[in-house]
Amino acid sequence: MTETGGRPEGRPPTAPASSRQPLLELRGISKRFGAVQALSEVDFEVYPAEVVALVGDNGAGKSTLIKTMAGIYIPDSGEIWFEGKHVPVHGPRDSAALGIATVYQDLALSDNLDVVANLYLGREEVSAPLPLISEEKMEFRAREVLKSLDVKIPNPRNPVAALSGGQRQSVAVARSVMWKAKVVLLDEPTAALGVQQTKQVLELVLRLKQQGIGVIVISHNLANVFEVADRIIVMRLGKRVGTFIRAESSEEAVVGAITGAEFGKFKPQA
C-alpha cells in the first residue's frame, strides 16, 4: 500500500481488496479556507466494487474532501491518483472526465422534465441530418439502465416531479451509471427519505458495487452505513482519524472516533 506519512493512525488500511490497486486515491490532501484548516494531510482510497462510508461530525471536512474529489475545490497540497496514475484535477470537468460522478443532496434534477430527459440532460442524442432529439434511442437506453439497477419507475416518460424521494434519488444515481462512472460520490443519499425508500436507495448502492463501481457515501446515519459500507472512514477536525472494516467493528467504536472519544471508553480499534 502506498500510505505516505501524516496518517495520524499510521496503520495501513486493511481493505477487503488491499492487494488490488485503488480506483481513486488521495494522498496528503490539505485545504485551507482563510483561517480554517479544512483538511490537513488527508489520505483516502476507494477500491473497485467497494462501498466506503465517510463519516464525521459537522465541520469534520467530509464535504470538503468530497468536493476535492469532484474537482470543485483545488487542494493546497496533495495528490490525486486515479487507476494508479497521478492525475491533474483542475476542475469539475477533469473529475467528470475521469469517471467520477457526484450525486448531490439536492439532487439536481429538473422536475418538469421526464425521467429520460433528466438521465440525458446536457447529453441528448440527436439524429442526422436534422438535429432532432432521438427520443426512442434515449428511452431504450434509459430503460436498460434503470432495469440493470432494478430501479422501479412506472413510466420513464412521466415527469420527475411525479416520483417519490427514493425514486428521484435513484434517477440521480442512475444518471451517473448511464455515463459510465467508475466512482460515484453520494452526499447524504438517505437524508429525508422514509424507511421503505431508504431501503431502495441502499439496495441501489449495493447494486452499484456489484457493477464494479467504487461508491463513496457521506452519511450521518450509522445504521445505514453499517448496512452497506465495506469500510468506514472517520473524519474529525479536518483529519482522517480512523478506518474501520465494517465486519469487524461496532457502531460504538465508530461513534467514539467521530466524537473524539469524549466519553473516554471508546477508542478507535486498530
Add this chain to the structure above:
Amino acid sequence: MSSAPAPAQTPAPAAQEVRAGLGTLWRRITSGDVGSLPVILGLVLIWGVFDYLNPNFLSPRNLTNLTVQIADIGIVSVGIVLVLLLGEIDLSVGSVYGLGSAVMAVLSVQKGWPTPVAILAGVLTGTAIGTFHGFFFTRFRIPSFVVTLAGLLTWFGAQLHVLGETGTINLTDPSIDQLAGKFFDPTVGWILAVVVVAILGTDVFIRRRRRAGAGLPPTGLIGDVAKFVVVAVVIFGATAILAGDRGVPLALLILLGFIIGFDIITTRTRFGRHIFAVGGNAEAARRAGISVNSIRIAVFALSGTMAAAGGIMGASRLLAVNYSSGTGDILLNAIAAAVIGGTSLFGGRGTVWSALTGSLVIGSINNGLALLSAASDVKFMVTGGVLLAAVTIDAVARQGRQRAGV
C-alpha cells in the same frame, strides 16, 4: 400516456384502452397538469356567447378578419412564451415592436432601401436589442423584468427619435402591404391543408414504428389516432371557413409558420430541451453542463426578434407607423395571450401553441366587442378578467401539482 405495458397490439378491447386513456387524462388534470384544456373550453365559450349576441361573429368573413387581426400579437407572443418557459419576463416587447416597425418604415420609405432589406433590418434591430437585454440580465444578474422595463422606456424613446418630427410614416410599398393584405386562393389553402395533415399522419406513423423498432412499449393507438383526427378536423375546418371568404391570409400562414417552427425547436431539439431545463431548475441545468447563460441570452434575442417581426406585421395591417405603434395594449396582450394559452408564469411548463390559442381568445374578445360596438372601457375590463382567470388557473394548477407531490 402509454396505456399499460400493452401486450402487443392484439385486439386489446378498445373500450378498455379508451378508459385507460381517459383515466390518465383525468389523473393529469386533477394533479394540475391541465395543459391547453382551459383555453380551448374558454374559446368555445367566448365564441358561443359572441355568436349568440351577434350572428355575424362566426361568419367566414369575420373569422378571416380575426386571423389577420391576431397575427401581430401572436407573433410577439411566441417570443413571450419562450421567455416565460425560462421563468423570466420581457416587458420591452411593445417598444421593440414599435422600434422595429419604425426602423423598417424609415429605411423603406425615407431611405428608399429595398423592402426585404428594410424588413430584415427592422427584425434584426429586435434581435440586437434582445441580445443586449440578455447580456445585461446574465452578466450583471439584474432581474429580467427590470432590464426589460428599462428597455421599454429606452426603445420607446428610440422609436420617437427614429420617426423624427413628422411622426407618421405611411406605408405605400405594395410588398409590405402584402404581409397582412395577401390572400391565397382557396385551392392553395386546400393543398396546404392536405400536405400538412399528410405530414402529421406520417409523423405519428413513423414515431410509432420507431418505438416498435426500438422495442419500446407502444403509445396508446386510440390516443394517437384521436389526437391526429382532432388536429386534422381543425385544419380542414379552418380551411373550409377561410375558403368561404377571401381564402388563406398570408398573415395567418406566417404566424403558423413561426409557431410550428418554434414548436419543433422547443420540443424536439437540444436547444429547446435546454430552455425547459433552465426554466425548471437552472442549477440542475448548470450541473448537467448546459451553458445556462447562453440559453438565456439566446431566448431574449429570440423574444426581441419576434417582437420586431410582430411590429412589422402590425405596420403592414395598419399601413402606417407612428408614435403610438407598439404602445397601448400590445405588450400586455402579448403576455396575456401566452398565459391565457396555458404557459406557466413560473417557468418550465407550456407550449408555443399557447401563443395561438391565447391570441385567439384575446382577439375574439376585441373583435366580438367591436361587433357589439362596445367601447374600450368594456374591452379592457373583459380582457383583464380573462387574464386573471387564466393566471388563477395556472396558480391553482400549480398548487394541485404540489399537493399531488408533483
